[in-house]
Amino acid sequence: MSTSLVVLILSLLLGVQPVTTDLYLPALPTITAELGASMAQAQLTLSGLLLAFGLSQLVWGPVSDRFGRRPVLLLGLGAYTVAAVGSMLAASMEALLIWRILQGAAMGAGVMCARALVRDLYTPEAGARAISKGLSGLGVIACVSIPVGAVLAEFLGWRAALAALAVFGAVSLGMVAMRFEETLKSPNPRALSPATLLRTWAGILSNRTFWAFALLAMMSYGGLFTFLAASSFVFMGLMDISKPLYGVLMFTMAVSYLLGTFLCRWLLRHHGVHRAVAIGGGLSLAGGSLIGLLALAGGEGVWAIMLPVYLFMLGHGVHQPCGQSGAVGPFPHAAGAASALSGFLMMLSAFAMGSWLGANMDGTRFPLTNGMWFWGVMTALVAWGLVYRSRPRPA
Numbered sequence: 001m002s003t004s005l006v007v008l009i010l011s012l013l014l015g016v017q018p019v020t021t022d023l024y025l026p027a028l029p030t031i032t033a034e035l036g037a038s039m040a041q042a043q044l045t046l047s048g049l050l051l052a053f054g055l056s057q058l059v060w061g062p063v064s065d066r067f068g069r070r071p072v073l074l075l076g077l078g079a080y081t082v083a084a085v086g087s088m089l090a091a092s093m094e095a096l097l098i099w100r101i102l103q104g105a106a107m108g109a110g111v112m113c114a115r116a117l118v119r120d121l122y123t124p125e126a127g128a129r130a131i132s133k134g135l136s137g138l139g140v141i142a143c144v145s146i147p148v149g150a151v152l153a154e155f156l157g158w159r160a161a162l163a164a165l166a167v168f169g170a171v172s173l174g175m176v177a178m179r180f181e182e183t184l185k186s187p188n189p190r191a192l193s194p195a196t197l198l199r200t201w202a203g204i205l206s207n208r209t210f211w212a213f214a215l216l217a218m219m220s221y222g223g224l225f226t227f228l229a230a231s232s233f234v235f236m237g238l239m240d241i242s243k244p245l246y247g248v249l250m251f252t253m254a255v256s257y258l259l260g261t262f263l264c265r266w267l268l269r270h271h272g273v274h275r276a277v278a279i280g281g282g283l284s285l286a287g288g289s290l291i292g293l294l295a296l297a298g299g300e301g302v303w304a305i306m307l308p309v310y311l312f313m314l315g316h317g318v319h320q321p322c323g324q325s326g327a328v329g330p331f332p333h334a335a336g337a338a339s340a341l342s343g344f345l346m347m348l349s350a351f352a353m354g355s356w357l358g359a360n361m362d363g364t365r366f367p368l369t370n371g372m373w374f375w376g377v378m379t380a381l382v383a384w385g386l387v388y389r390s391r392p393r394p395a
Contacts (some may be wrong), residue, residue: 288376
């Protein structure tokens with residue numbers, strides 16, 4: 001496959017996550033009201049999806065190491081499309097939750113294989129640059145997801161927003177079926193044997209490099225998820241802004257993330273992975289702390305939230321390419337399993353935060369602002385205390 005085709009496929013496979021989580025956010029308050037559900041149940045349609053997404057990767061990873069990336073992608077994207085149609089037709093919050101959980105489990109195949117195929121094709125340093133290009137594509141998809149979701153929810157209803165997910169799944173499935181070539185040249189026939197699985201998991205979990213980069217991606221994603229899960233209720237519920245305006249705000253947030261992926265590539269070229277992560281840690285800490293301090297000082301406007309979020313998202317655009325590539329870098333023969341474990345940790349933080357938000361959303365902005373403050377501090381601690389300190393030292 002050509003480099004441009006690899007980047008396009010990476011963008012679609014990685015982009016399935018923001019499409020699935022972001023596009024329906026403007027419709028979430030309407031779904032909650034029309035289906036007669038509580039705020040906690042509404043949050044569960046997001047956190048439950050992400051928990052299933054994380055857990056499923058622990059299965060998809062070894063399966064892809066055994067049978068290859070292509071069959072896993074075809075099966076996963078096919079199941080994703082079916083689950084998206086089921087979500088669109090759901091008649092109750094319970095039914096919607098079941099379909100969303102199935103959708104999350106299927107989504108795991110695409111995102112896990114995206115990270116694994118980068119390791120199939122590239123060295124760790126080149127992989128960080130390659131996945132940053134794919135995540136730039138993800139940023140473009142994220143830029144349009146929430147505005148499109150806002151327009152669909154406003155004028156066609158929430159079911160139309162969920163129908164768009166089925167369209168995206170079908171397009172991605174078609175692209176993989178027609179153009180994707182297997183990247184795993186030597187499948188491991190013993191990848192699914194219990195003894196091999198135990199050795200593989202033990203080897204990954206005992207690797208300090210894996211933990212440094214996986215925790216980096218995990219902490220940074222925790223901050224993003226906090227904003228995604230709480231922002232629609234804060235902006236449209238507390239501040240009473242319209243769905244289209246909310247879509248515009250989220251578009252600008254995604255643009256800042258996209259710029260962060262460009263910054264990541266520049267930093268990688270001029271400073272290398274470890275210094276790039278250290279600089280990104282400063283952005284994460286600045287954004288998270290500023291949003292928390294402004295809220296405590298009484299700042300109530302939209303921009304008291306959005307301006308710090310832009311800083312945090314610039315850092316997120318640095319941490320995700322470096323974290324996702326760095327976590328699988330030491331494991332060229334078990335990239336699927338390493339990708340799965342890294343992805344599981346990211347979704348574990350999202351599920352924990354979603355559960356906390358469901359229990360603590362109190363009609364104020366503080367659960368959002370305090371949550372992002374926490375994750376900004378944690379991201380900086382990992383960036384400086386684990387990743388940067390693990391850099392190779394001159395002899």
